[in-house]
Amino acid sequence: MRAITYTTTGPSSVLGLIDDKPLPTPGPGEVRVRVVVSGVNPTDWKSRQGGSGGEQLPHPLVPNQDGAGVVDAVGPDVSGVVPGDRVWLWDAAWQRTDGTAQEYLVLPSAQAVPLPEAESFDTGASLGIPALTAHRALTAHEDAPDRLAPGALSGLVVLVAGGAGAVGHAAIQLARWAGATVITTVSGDRKGTMARAAGAEHVVNYRTDDVAAAVRALSPRGVDLVVEVNPDANLALDLDVLAPSGTVALYATDTGEPLTIPFRPSMTKNIRYQFILTYTVTAAQTV
Amino acid sequence: MRAITYTTTGPSSVLGLIDDKPLPTPGPGEVRVRVVVSGVNPTDWKSRQGGSGGEQLPHPLVPNQDGAGVVDAVGPDVSGVVPGDRVWLWDAAWQRTDGTAQEYLVLPSAQAVPLPEAESFDTGASLGIPALTAHRALTAHEDAPDRLAPGALSGLVVLVAGGAGAVGHAAIQLARWAGATVITTVSGDRKGTMARAAGAEHVVNYRTDDVAAAVRALSPRGVDLVVEVNPDANLALDLDVLAPSGTVALYATDTGEPLTIPFRPSMTKNIRYQFILTYTVTAAQTV
Numbered sequence: 001m002r003a004i005t006y007t008t009t010g011p012s013s014v015l016g017l018i019d020d021k022p023l024p025t026p027g028p029g030e031v032r033v034r035v036v037v038s039g040v041n042p043t044d045w046k047s048r049q050g051g052s053g054g055e056q057l058p059h060p061l062v063p064n065q066d067g068a069g070v071v072d073a074v075g076p077d078v079s080g081v082v083p084g085d086r087v088w089l090w091d092a093a094w095q096r097t098d099g100t101a102q103e104y105l106v107l108p109s110a111q112a113v114p115l116p117e118a119e120s121f122d123t124g125a126s127l128g129i130p131a132l133t134a135h136r137a138l139t140a141h142e143d144a145p146d147r148l149a150p151g152a153l154s155g156l157v158v159l160v161a162g163g164a165g166a167v168g169h170a171a172i173q174l175a176r177w178a179g180a181t182v183i184t185t186v187s188g189d190r191k192g193t194m195a196r197a198a199g200a201e202h203v204v205n206y207r208t209d210d211v212a213a214a215v216r217a218l219s220p221r222g223v224d225l226v227v228e229v230n231p232d233a234n235l236a237l238d239l240d241v242l243a244p245s246g247t248v249a250l251y252a253t254d255t256g257e258p259l260t261i262p263f264r265p266s267m268t269k270n271i272r273y274q275f276i277l278t279y280t281v282t283a284a285q286t287v
Numbered sequence: 288m289r290a291i292t293y294t295t296t297g298p299s300s301v302l303g304l305i306d307d308k309p310l311p312t313p314g315p316g317e318v319r320v321r322v323v324v325s326g327v328n329p330t331d332w333k334s335r336q337g338g339s340g341g342e343q344l345p346h347p348l349v350p351n352q353d354g355a356g357v358v359d360a361v362g363p364d365v366s367g368v369v370p371g372d373r374v375w376l377w378d379a380a381w382q383r384t385d386g387t388a389q390e391y392l393v394l395p396s397a398q399a400v401p402l403p404e405a406e407s408f409d410t411g412a413s414l415g416i417p418a419l420t421a422h423r424a425l426t427a428h429e430d431a432p433d434r435l436a437p438g439a440l441s442g443l444v445v446l447v448a449g450g451a452g453a454v455g456h457a458a459i460q461l462a463r464w465a466g467a468t469v470i471t472t473v474s475g476d477r478k479g480t481m482a483r484a485a486g487a488e489h490v491v492n493y494r495t496d497d498v499a500a501a502v503r504a505l506s507p508r509g510v511d512l513v514v515e516v517n518p519d520a521n522l523a524l525d526l527d528v529l530a531p532s533g534t535v536a537l538y539a540t541d542t543g544e545p546l547t548i549p550f551r552p553s554m555t556k557n558i559r560y561q562f563i564l565t566y567t568v569t570a571a572q573t574v
Binding site: 140250251253256257258259260261262263264266267268269270271272273274275276277 | 546550556558559560
């Protein structure tokens with residue numbers, strides 16, 4: 001079968017197509033999935049790029065955590081999944097050599113989740129990292145339950161930084177579904193349209209508008225939770241608009257630099273900073 | 288009646304004794320307490336000291352959040368408390384002008400908690416800030432419940448930084464009572480004896496021992512929660528010894544400087560940093 005692999009970290013040119021990878025056989029608790037769409041996230045290309053690039057890997061790697069497809073074979077001791085089921089995949093490449101950028105993929109059955117008929121494989125391949133990260137971020141507040149459901153976030157005000165990004169988009173959808181009031185920031189009109197399409201009721205352009213004033217006009221007591229994509233740029237604003245006992249859920253950094261957190265304002269408001277690396281969380285919850 | 292007051296921030300010499308303060312009358316939902324012991328915490332003298340000192344206050348203030356005494360009178364609409372009850376007090380001076388450094392004190396009945404006969408007034412006056420801070424710190428981990436009880440922290444490993452301090456002492460006692468494994472750090476033998484008296488099973492001298500090695504010998508997977516009194520000095524160690532999805536509960540700073548948090552290590556381990564200012568938390572929970 002065909003697969004995309006790389007054996008040295010570096011730019012996208014390290015990726016190569018092979019057509020002689022053996023078809024894998026599912027073991028106990030595993031399923032084999034015919035991949036229809038493979039999803040790419042920043043974590044995928046950052047892993048491929050490596051630290052400085054040029055590191056030789058001990059095994060060829062197939063990239064990409066996310067994907068969607070059709071179950072093709074089922075190993076022993078698997079229940080609830082049968083060949084022909086449409087599924088979405090998560091964490092496929094986490095601590096494994098086999099991501100979703102190949103025709104067939106074997107992985108633990110828990111990582112192949114039923115995909116309703118009405119949902120496209122494109123959607124299915126967009127859920128893993130973005131939607132799980134968004135879910136985890138939205139459950140980080142003290143008053144949020146461990147799992148979202150309609151009404152789970154009723155009464156909470158959520159600020160989604162960068163509502164046009166993949167995690168931001170998923171966070172807006174999930175937060176609205178769970179009953180939160182959602183404010184989001186975008187850099188322009190086109191992104192504002194995307195954020196509104198996700199369900200954002202209140203969209204603020206952070207390049208042209210006073211975000212703190214807009215937040216306060218909507219929620220004088222502040223926001224309970226910030227889903228933060230760029231803390232280096234936004235942390236001062238976040239602290240300014242957070243309500244007491246609020247939470248910042250941090251899932252990305254533009255710089256990788258250490259984050260400088262003002263101590264006394266964080267203490268006075270009892271702020272929680274929750275760092276999130278989705279695939280460690282989800283993997284840990286599955287074990 | 289007599290009271291200690293100050294009208295200007297500054298060193299302890301701004302405190303004065305007055306003997307003509309009118310005896311206050313409890314209003315609806317309030318009790319009057321004859322104070323037997325007034326407790327002093329860092330937050331009390333830091334408030335008295337002020338920013339640079341010398342600020343003129345709009346009203347005379349009676350210092351001290353904590354205390355213990357005997358209920359002396361009860362206002363309308365108060366149930367479950369009668370004159371003669373021994374009580375401990377919390378947050379007495381929080382957003383009020385009347386702390387515990389006076390002969391009699393009126394405050395909401397919820398802030399006067401029954402003190403068992405077997406417990407001294409000294410103990411009662413030591414509970415407010417230290418024990419509530421410790422309780423809040425110990426419930427900051429994702430796997431901890433909102434309220435501690437025997438068994439609530441079973442399976443969790445807690446590192447208490449500075450186990451001879453007031454909060455550290457309370458954290459050791461509460462964590463052991465709730466079923467956690469407790470490791471604590473101290474600066475010398477005398478403090479180690481104090482920490483052991485609180486119930487610490489594993490005491491490490493951070494001046495002479497390798498704390499990370501000692502923690503790993505005890506718990507190879509790391510610790511789940513750090514109760515941190517001095518994050519500027521200890522954060523690198525905390526990150527090193529934390530287990531995945533661990534929490535740092537921060538309740539004090541030696542410097543007041545912004546805290547620099549390494550981003551990627553915090554993200555890889557899904558670390559939670561919970562800042563705590565006890566009297567805002569407890570006041571918010573009471574409203």
